[in-house]
Amino acid sequence: MTRSHEAMANAFIPGKVMLPPETEQLIARRDRLLGPAYRLMYDEPLHFVRGEGAWLIDAAGRRYLDAYNNVTSLGHCHPTVVAAIAEQAATLATNTRYLQEGILNLAERLLATMPQGLDRMMLTCTGSEANDLAFRIANSATGGSGVIVTETAYHGITDAVAQFSPSLGVAVDLGAHVEIIPAPCALTEGEGGFGIAIEAAIARLRRRGIRPAMLIVDTMFTSDGVWPGPTGFLAPAAAAIRQAGGVFVADEVQPGFARTGEAFWGFQRHGVVPDIVTMGKPMGNGYPVAGLAIGADLVEDFGRNARYFNTFGGNSVSCAAAQAVLQVIEDEGLQENADRMGARLVSGLAALSQRHALLSAPRGAGLMIGVEIRRDGGPDRMAAAAIVNGLRREGVLISSCGKDQNVLKIRPPLIIGSAEVDQFIETLDRVLEGLQ
Amino acid sequence: MTRSHEAMANAFIPGKVMLPPETEQLIARRDRLLGPAYRLMYDEPLHFVRGEGAWLIDAAGRRYLDAYNNVTSLGHCHPTVVAAIAEQAATLATNTRYLQEGILNLAERLLATMPQGLDRMMLTCTGSEANDLAFRIANSATGGSGVIVTETAYHGITDAVAQFSPSLGVAVDLGAHVEIIPAPCALTEGEGGFGIAIEAAIARLRRRGIRPAMLIVDTMFTSDGVWPGPTGFLAPAAAAIRQAGGVFVADEVQPGFARTGEAFWGFQRHGVVPDIVTMGKPMGNGYPVAGLAIGADLVEDFGRNARYFNTFGGNSVSCAAAQAVLQVIEDEGLQENADRMGARLVSGLAALSQRHALLSAPRGAGLMIGVEIRRDGGPDRMAAAAIVNGLRREGVLISSCGKDQNVLKIRPPLIIGSAEVDQFIETLDRVLEGLQ
Numbered sequence: 001m002t003r004s005h006e007a008m009a010n011a012f013i014p015g016k017v018m019l020p021p022e023t024e025q026l027i028a029r030r031d032r033l034l035g036p037a038y039r040l041m042y043d044e045p046l047h048f049v050r051g052e053g054a055w056l057i058d059a060a061g062r063r064y065l066d067a068y069n070n071v072t073s074l075g076h077c078h079p080t081v082v083a084a085i086a087e088q089a090a091t092l093a094t095n096t097r098y099l100q101e102g103i104l105n106l107a108e109r110l111l112a113t114m115p116q117g118l119d120r121m122m123l124t125c126t127g128s129e130a131n132d133l134a135f136r137i138a139n140s141a142t143g144g145s146g147v148i149v150t151e152t153a154y155h156g157i158t159d160a161v162a163q164f165s166p167s168l169g170v171a172v173d174l175g176a177h178v179e180i181i182p183a184p185c186a187l188t189e190g191e192g193g194f195g196i197a198i199e200a201a202i203a204r205l206r207r208r209g210i211r212p213a214m215l216i217v218d219t220m221f222t223s224d225g226v227w228p229g230p231t232g233f234l235a236p237a238a239a240a241i242r243q244a245g246g247v248f249v250a251d252e253v254q255p256g257f258a259r260t261g262e263a264f265w266g267f268q269r270h271g272v273v274p275d276i277v278t279m280g281k282p283m284g285n286g287y288p289v290a291g292l293a294i295g296a297d298l299v300e301d302f303g304r305n306a307r308y309f310n311t312f313g314g315n316s317v318s319c320a321a322a323q324a325v326l327q328v329i330e331d332e333g334l335q336e337n338a339d340r341m342g343a344r345l346v347s348g349l350a351a352l353s354q355r356h357a358l359l360s361a362p363r364g365a366g367l368m369i370g371v372e373i374r375r376d377g378g379p380d381r382m383a384a385a386a387i388v389n390g391l392r393r394e395g396v397l398i399s400s401c402g403k404d405q406n407v408l409k410i411r412p413p414l415i416i417g418s419a420e421v422d423q424f425i426e427t428l429d430r431v432l433e434g435l436q
Numbered sequence: 437m438t439r440s441h442e443a444m445a446n447a448f449i450p451g452k453v454m455l456p457p458e459t460e461q462l463i464a465r466r467d468r469l470l471g472p473a474y475r476l477m478y479d480e481p482l483h484f485v486r487g488e489g490a491w492l493i494d495a496a497g498r499r500y501l502d503a504y505n506n507v508t509s510l511g512h513c514h515p516t517v518v519a520a521i522a523e524q525a526a527t528l529a530t531n532t533r534y535l536q537e538g539i540l541n542l543a544e545r546l547l548a549t550m551p552q553g554l555d556r557m558m559l560t561c562t563g564s565e566a567n568d569l570a571f572r573i574a575n576s577a578t579g580g581s582g583v584i585v586t587e588t589a590y591h592g593i594t595d596a597v598a599q600f601s602p603s604l605g606v607a608v609d610l611g612a613h614v615e616i617i618p619a620p621c622a623l624t625e626g627e628g629g630f631g632i633a634i635e636a637a638i639a640r641l642r643r644r645g646i647r648p649a650m651l652i653v654d655t656m657f658t659s660d661g662v663w664p665g666p667t668g669f670l671a672p673a674a675a676a677i678r679q680a681g682g683v684f685v686a687d688e689v690q691p692g693f694a695r696t697g698e699a700f701w702g703f704q705r706h707g708v709v710p711d712i713v714t715m716g717k718p719m720g721n722g723y724p725v726a727g728l729a730i731g732a733d734l735v736e737d738f739g740r741n742a743r744y745f746n747t748f749g750g751n752s753v754s755c756a757a758a759q760a761v762l763q764v765i766e767d768e769g770l771q772e773n774a775d776r777m778g779a780r781l782v783s784g785l786a787a788l789s790q791r792h793a794l795l796s797a798p799r800g801a802g803l804m805i806g807v808e809i810r811r812d813g814g815p816d817r818m819a820a821a822a823i824v825n826g827l828r829r830e831g832v833l834i835s836s837c838g839k840d841q842n843v844l845k846i847r848p849p850l851i852i853g854s855a856e857v858d859q860f861i862e863t864l865d866r867v868l869e870g871l872q
Contacts, residue, residue, distance in 0.1 A: 008743060026535045033543035035556035035732060036739030038532055047535035051528045069530065071747060077526050086522035090513050092487045093722035094505065096474055099462045099483035107469040120471035125561040125724045126748055132594045139595075157746060158568045159575075160595035171741030281747060286529035288561045288724040288748035296471060303472030305607030307444060310593060311507060311717060312562055312724035 007169025009405040010388050012040035019044060022059070041399065043389045051076025054416050056397070067412040067424055068397045070254055070368075073282035074328050075415040081285045081324045088320035095315055096123070102319040109326055113264050114293050115273045122299075123291040123314030127253035127280025128156030130290045131216065133308065134249050134276045135160050137294065140302035142245055144211030145177045148201045152183060152403045154223040155216060155251055164216065167223045177210050183224035183403065184233060195236025202244045212246035214276075219266030220255040225402030226370025226409065228260075228363055234270035242275075247298065250274035253290070254368070257282045258329050258414060261339030261366025269365060285325050289318035334414040338366035341416050345369060348425035349410075356432040358383055369410040370401070379406035383435065390431035396424060443605025445841040446824050448476035455480060458495070477835065479825045487512025490849050490856055492833070503848040503860055504833045506690055506804075509718035510764050511851040517721045517760045524756035531751055532559070538755040545762055549700050550729050551709045558735070559727040559750030563689035563716025564592025566726045569744065570685050570712045571596050571650065573730065576738035578681055580647030581613045584637045588619060588839045590659040591652060591687055600652065603659045613646050619660035619839065620669060631672025638680045648682035650712075655702030656691040661838030662806025662845065664696075664799055670706035678711075683734065686710035689726070690804070693718045694765050694850060697775030697802025705801060721761050725754035770850040774802035777852050781805060784861035785846075792868040794819055805846040806837070815842035819871065826867035832860060 019027070026047060030038065046064070050057040053075040056064045066076070074081060088102070096103065107121035124130045139145060147164045149155065154167040162168055163175035174180070179201040184194050202212050215237060221227040238248040255266030256279045263269050265277065275298055280290030291313070302308075312318065329335060342364065349362035349371055358380065360372035373384040384406045391398055401409040412420070455463070462483060466474065482500070486493040489511040492500045502512070510517060524538070532539065543557035560566045575581060583600045585591065590603040598604055599611035610616070615637040620630050638648050651673060657663035674684040691702030692715045699705050701713065711734055716726030727749070738744075748754065765771060778800065785798035785807055794816065796808035809820040820842045827834055837845040848856070 023535070026537075026540070029540050030535065032555075033540055033547065033557055034532075035558065035730070035735045037558060037735060037742065037744035038739075039743050039745065040535065041533045045535050047537075048528060048530060049536075051530060056528075056530070056534075071531070072529065077529065079526075082522070082526045085525050086518070089521050089722070090515075090518045092484060092492075093508065093513065094484060094487060094492070095507070096470075097477045098492075099459070099466065099476065099481050100485075101462075101483075104462070104465050104469055111469065119468075121469055122471065122473060126565065126746065128746070129562065129565065129594065136595050136598070157744060158565065158594040158596065159572050162572070162742075168742065286525070286748075286751065286753065288751070288754070294471070299471045299473060303474075306473065306598075306604065307475050308473035308593060309475065310562065310564070312722075315722065315724070317722065318724070 007171070008039055009401055010041050010385065010399040012042060012045050017043045023047065042392045044392070054413050054420055063395065065396045065420060065424060067410055068399050069413070070259065070411045071281045072286050073257060073259065073414045074285045074325060074334065075413045078285055078328060080328050081321055084320045084324035085287055085317055088317045093315055093317045095311055096309065096313070100316055102316055102323070103314045106319040106323050109323065111293060114277065117273055117295050118277060118293040120294050120296055120299055121291060122294065122308060123289065123318070124310050125288045125290060125312050126156070127278065127290045128158050128161050129310065129313070130253070130278040130280055130292045131155045131161045131251060132158040134216070134278050134292055135214065136306070137276065137299055137302045138214040138247050138249065140306065141298050142211065142213045142247060144213035144246060146205040146210040146212040146246070147175070147178045148198060148212070148215045148241065149178065149180055150183050150217060150221060150224050151180045152224045153218065179204050183221055184227045185225065194233045195240045198237050198240040202240065212241060212244045214247045214249050215241035216249040216251055218251045218254055219270065220260065220365065220368050222254045222368065222409065223401050225407040226364055226368060228365040231269045232271060234267065234272045238272050238274065247275035249276045249278060251278050253278060253280040257325070258335035258338055259366055259368050259411070261335060261342045264335060283325060284318060284321035287318055287321035288312070289322050329414070332415065338414045341418070341421055342366040342369065344418060344421045345410070345424065348421065352425065352429055352432065358432065358435070367412050367414060367416070371408040371410065373406045373408065379404035381405045384408060386435055387431055390434060391427060394427045394431060396427045443607070444475055445837055446477050446821065446835040448478060448481050453479045459483065478828045480828070490852050499831065501832045501856060501860060503846055504835050505849070506695065506847045507717045508722050509693060509695065509850045510721045510761060510770065511849045514721055514764060516764050517757055520756045520760035521723055521753055524753045529751055529753045531747055532745065532749070536752055538752055538759070539750045542755040542759050545759065547729060550713065553709055553731050554713060554729040556730050556732055556735055557727060558730065558744060559725065559754065560746050561724045561726060561748050562592070563714065563726045564594050564597050565746065565749070566689070566714040566716055566728045567591045567597045567652065567687060568594040570652070570714050570728055572742070573712065573735055573738045574650040574683050574685065576742065577734050578647065578649045578683060580649035580682060582641040582646040582648040582682070583611070583614045584634060584648070584651045584677065585614065585616055586619050586653060586657060586660050587616045588660045589654065615640050619657055620663045621661065630669045631676045634673050634676040638676065648677060648680045650683045650685050651677040652685040652687055654687045654690055655706065656696065656801065656804050658690045658804065658845070659837050661843040662800055662804060664705070664801040667705045668707060670703065670708045674708050674710065683711035685712045685714060687714050689714060689716040693761070694771035694774055695802055695804050695847070697771060697778045700771060719761060720754060720757035723754055723757035724748070725758050765850070768851065774850045777854070777857055778802040778805065780854060780857045781846065781860065784857065788861065788865055788868065794868065794871070803848050803850060803852065807844040807846065809842045809844065815840035817841045820844060822871055823867055826870060827863060830863045830867060832863045
């Protein structure tokens with residue numbers, strides 16, 4: 001069986017390299033206290049004590065350009081969000097069993113970013129909980145249980161959601177009600193390819209007597225290796241699952257909140273309207289808040305009968321944090337910045353790919369970018385790991401993804417500036433020089 | 437089918453009473469934005485804008501004694517916790533894929549409250565996620581899937597956990613792998629009664645070819661109606677599930693963190709050592725943080741193979757909040773205060789029960805107290821609802837629980853003082869007078 005740290009791209013592997021004594025001690029203490037389920041990143045794990053803007057600062061005072069963390073999308077410790085959290089935490093922090101205006105103002109503002117038909121908002125704490133709730137609602141609304149996902153998809157870690165998150169590795173069983181389809185890379189060449197794969201998956205479910213409940217995709221296919229286009233390929237996919245009586249869930253936990261530059265939500269790039277949109281990670285710039293948008297009809301049956309109460313989901317402080325995030329994205333023009341800085345990054349990467357044989361042409365949208373590392377015509381996982389760890393040694397943080405773990409996963413905060421983008425490209429250039 | 441707002445004790449039922457126009461408008465706006473799954477409490481829902489100590493303040497400036505909220509156990513907006521959150525949020529808010537000392541310090545301190553053998557800590561955001569993770573680990577460690585719970589138990593709202601939370605009502609199906617047993621009320625009279633019920637449930641699972649994975653109980657049986665004793669009855673229960681190859685999970689989401697006064701954790705009152713202890717609600721005094729304690733051996737298989745990463749679980753700010761909570765409990769002697777104030781409350785309630793026929797003798801431990809409302813020898817759900825709503829009109833917040841929804845559920849914050857306890861008793865006295 002594949003060991004879990006092999007299944008996870010860029011996992012720290014104990015014993016692989018010599019570590020400073022302070023790091024060894026922290027790791028030993030961590031193993032003793034947190035046990036074996038926790039993974040660190042990089043050959044030499046990092047110990048951070050402070051963050052600001054696009055930067056993380058380690059215990060020795062060294063600064064790292066954080067081009068990986070898509071939670072603190074507005075930059076680490078954004079003062080507007082910090083102030084909103086502090087103020088609300090000092091005023092009232094209670095739950096949805098009481099009337100409060102904050103959650104209503106937030107829902108109104110979030111729903112205004114959605115297409116018509118997605119007119120109800122539900123709040124959870126984590127993206128996992130949002131996808132778990134989407135599954136429960138899809139169950140209730142369709143009477144089915146079948147789930148279709150891409151082969152290296154990641155949707156979360158509750159029991160139900162882990163069963164449709166194949167990227168967790170073979171040690172976590174897929175559910176008997178789960179069918180996987182290839183990532184869109186192989187499927188988008190022909191006309192309607194992705195839709196055809198979904199039809200085949202539906203047929204496999206049906207052959208086993210399982211009624212389809214939902215197709216769920218990260219609309220940028222992040223852990224599948226970042227597959228931004230051609231835009232539009234999601235439309236036949238959504239049509240196919242609906243035709244079979246299931247619903248189409250857009251998992252926007254990673255692409256959402258302006259990251260793709262072109263649009264506020266990843267699905268909007270494809271001109272498709274999902275039945276459910278789940279969201280999380282950057283929603284509170286680090287504060288635990290997540291949720292979903294859904295149409296009134298779809299949630300009717302579940303809502304009337306099952307009810308939903310999440311003690312911390314939609315609590316007063318989470319709503320204040322999420323409101324502040326939306327305000328900052330607007331005030332600082334961050335969707336536009338993601339678009340401009342993403343273009344600058346892609347153009348720098350494209351230039352590097354002309355000079356470095358390992359680097360394929362970049363692909364992405366806004367500040368969600370993937371670059372394949374290939375050698376002799378095939379994916380080169382080891383070289384990708386060497387680049388990720390080389391960058392880390394040079395003070396730049398990214399990771400890798402994809403079925404073959406050979407895709408550099410680059411997702412800087414939305415506030416990144418030109419100088420930082422240029423520094424990223426220069427550092428990558430230097431690391432690649434060192435490898436060849 | 438029972439409608440969900442009937443299944444939920446103390447749910448607001450639209451149309452039951454006339455409401456002020458401002459309340460009607462907020463409810464209408466809420467229905468339009470959040471949909472039908474959300475429930476409010478009380479015949480006249482409350483709109484809060486501020487909290488301090490044991491008090492919640494509504495939009496008109498009226499103060500309510502919060503004798504119900506077991507999340508903000510240190511009192512609303514406790515300045516030490518608010519300051520810890522604000523400071524850490526302004527410094528660093530990142531995840532467990534990097535080394536950080538905060539999470540290690542927290543784990544060390546939490547594990548120091550546990551008996552020997554519970555030596556690993558895992559962090560989640562919600563109690564639901566903690567119970568979901570406990571189920572995944574129990575699955576992995578035992579090779580079984582069978583779950584045993586009490587008949588009105590509540591353990592959370594993920595798909596897996598809702599399947600073993602019968603208090604959600606008949607609209608939420610129990611899993612085919614779930615067996616329910618009566619609340620301990622009927623079972624603790626005979627020698628080892630609770631253990632015998634569990635043996636019978638194990639036999640029912642086995643008859644259907646289901647291997648037992650876990651027995652999970654809220655160690656104060658809160659939603660079952662608050663069953664504090666006789667202490668010790670959990671020991672044969674734990675023995676029975678272990679004998680069958682399963683594990684014993686103590687759900688301390690409600691009883692934990694000094695609430696029971698006598699002990700820091702509810703299970704300690706029973707002199708039993710659980711295999712897994714889950715925790716949540718008051719852990720961050722409102723900040724979303726939860727988790728579990730477990731033995732190294734039990735988590736070994738799951739941890740090595742499945743790994744666990746929760747984006748917000750164990751984030752820097754959650755650890756700072758939870759550390760502050762532990763510090764305040766110690767500095768302010770809150771376990772002792774829960775013990776003393778709980779005794780004062782119980783003695784006041786006992787005196788009232790002598791004068792008001794509706795009120796049975798109170799039962800509880802520390803500041804987790806239940807009082808049955810009975811008439812003509814049977815449970816009186818309507819009278820319990822009238823008392824809960826009568827108290828709310830008089831500015832005191834509690835709710836009800838139990839299979840028959842006739843148990844007053846009283847759980848003030850741990851910081852409550854004598855004057856507030858006396859005010860509670862006086863108000864209840866007045867409300868009971870008004871009913872008779």
